[in-house]
Amino acid sequence: xxxxxxxxxxxxxxxxxxxxxxxxxxxxxxxxxxxxxxxxxxxxxxxxxxxxxxxxxxxxxxxxxxxxxxxxxxxxxxxxxxxxxxxxxxxxxxxxxxxxxxxxxxxxxxxxxxxxxxxxxxxxxxxxxxxxxxxxxxxxxxxxxxxxxx
Numbered sequence: 001x002x003x004x005x006x007x008x009x010x011x012x013x014x015x016x017x018x019x020x021x022x023x024x025x026x027x028x029x030x031x032x033x034x035x036x037x038x039x040x041x042x043x044x045x046x047x048x049x050x051x052x053x054x055x056x057x058x059x060x061x062x063x064x065x066x067x068x069x070x071x072x073x074x075x076x077x078x079x080x081x082x083x084x085x086x087x088x089x090x091x092x093x094x095x096x097x098x099x100x101x102x103x104x105x106x107x108x109x110x111x112x113x114x115x116x117x118x119x120x121x122x123x124x125x126x127x128x129x130x131x132x133x134x135x136x137x138x139x140x141x142x143x144x145x146x147x148x149x150x
Contacts, residue, residue, distance in 0.1 A: 016118075078102065
């Protein structure tokens with residue numbers, strides 16, 4: 001059990017590092033795109049949000065690959081199992097249960113899920129902050145922009 005927790009903590013730390021790096025990149029992209037003046041602020045806002053979400057999605061895919069590689073190294077599932085699929089199912093907390101870890105690594109799924117939930121929450125916070133900052137900069141925050149007002 002200690003080995004499972006140690007491996008899970010190490011892979012989680014690696015993924016947190018990846019996410020921190022991608023956060024810096026996503027914020028830089030959003031800042032550069034958001035600071036450009038345009039006659040179409042709503043279109044600019046959409047572009048910034050789509051770019052930010054795309055960068056974060058790539059980060060999550062990379063983080064799943066890190067988990068899949070770990071599953072391969074520790075032989076967490078039966079031979080012949082689709083480890084990338086297994087990692088995605090765990091990371092997203094989908095939990096189909098059609099592939100299960102071997103007995104010695106049964107904590108790897110919950111550890112992967114815990115990491116995924118944390119990083120998805122982090123991504124949501126990044127998206128919200130990029131939205132807020134871009135709205136502030138392009139000047140779209142007005143009473144008439146808020147649905148149900150004006």
